[in-house]
Amino acid sequence: MKLLNKDEFLANELKFYFIQENLKEGDKLPSERELAEKYGVQRVTVRSAYQILEEEGIIENRTRSGHYMGHGRIRTDLCQIQSFSEKAQDLGMDKENKLLAFELVEVDKSLSRKMKLPIGTVLNKITRVRNICRGEEMFPVAIEYAYVPEAVAGKLMKYDLEERSLFQILSEEYGRVPKREEQVVEIVYADEFEAKTLQVDQRTTLVMKEGVTYDAQGNILQFLHAVMNKDWVAFEQGNERIQQKMKEALKGWK
Numbered sequence: 001m002k003l004l005n006k007d008e009f010l011a012n013e014l015k016f017y018f019i020q021e022n023l024k025e026g027d028k029l030p031s032e033r034e035l036a037e038k039y040g041v042q043r044v045t046v047r048s049a050y051q052i053l054e055e056e057g058i059i060e061n062r063t064r065s066g067h068y069m070g071h072g073r074i075r076t077d078l079c080q081i082q083s084f085s086e087k088a089q090d091l092g093m094d095k096e097n098k099l100l101a102f103e104l105v106e107v108d109k110s111l112s113r114k115m116k117l118p119i120g121t122v123l124n125k126i127t128r129v130r131n132i133c134r135g136e137e138m139f140p141v142a143i144e145y146a147y148v149p150e151a152v153a154g155k156l157m158k159y160d161l162e163e164r165s166l167f168q169i170l171s172e173e174y175g176r177v178p179k180r181e182e183q184v185v186e187i188v189y190a191d192e193f194e195a196k197t198l199q200v201d202q203r204t205t206l207v208m209k210e211g212v213t214y215d216a217q218g219n220i221l222q223f224l225h226a227v228m229n230k231d232w233v234a235f236e237q238g239n240e241r242i243q244q245k246m247k248e249a250l251k252g253w254k
Contacts, residue, residue, distance in 0.1 A: 010039060074132070084165065085168075095130065139232065143228075153169075153176065188208040
């Protein structure tokens with residue numbers, strides 16, 4: 001059994017405290033000094049515990065103002081297949097898809113390595129911005145580039161990819177049910193287009209996720225390249241070693 005450090009133990013205690021106090025998004029949290037006195041620890045321990053909770057997306061730090069209960073995040077389990085629409089629904093938020101482009105392209109050398117398809121294979125390329133709604137405000141969460149083989153989903157363009165999820169269309173219209181995914185997650189920096197679209201500063205750290213989706217027979221249904229605002233997403237993975245690596249990487253975002 002893993003023994004928790006003081007800051008990790010305090011972070012868990014604070015989670016219970018938030019529940020007991022029925023704290024909601026936007027509520028201001030006690031200062032480091034107040035919590036140090038309440039729990040009989042040093043302020044540096046509180047500061048570290050707060051940082052752990054920030055990394056988990058539970059709280060947020062507002063410069064020169066203090067710590068507040070944070071907003072929810074779109075959570076992705078790297079061991080499960082779930083559409084963006086389902087993730088937003090789990091969070092209790094409305095979503096909106098904005099279609100930026102739909103075109104037919106051919107597999108090049110880079111895509112051939114990633115999709116294991118011959119160069120020249122025809123693909124549907126779908127570029128969308130994923131938004132979530134909070135009250136009257138709309139927040140762009142991700143830019144997604146989905147590549148679907150034309151042989152798998154011919155005439156895909158005729159379906160509404162703003163109102164329906166791609167997985168739903170593949171399942172209901174083509175009988176292609178997603179069963180397995182291979183995914184990788186990395187940290188990247190926003191270029192000019194990504195910064196403008198996601199409403200962040202250029203060179204802001206973003207999350208890049210790439211993955212291939214297969215059906216039960218092992219056929220490739222989709223290759224997805226997505227860049228996401230790290231303040232709106234979180235990732236989960238059952239493998240403890242991978243969890244630790246991701247935790248270490250997340251510390252570098254601050």
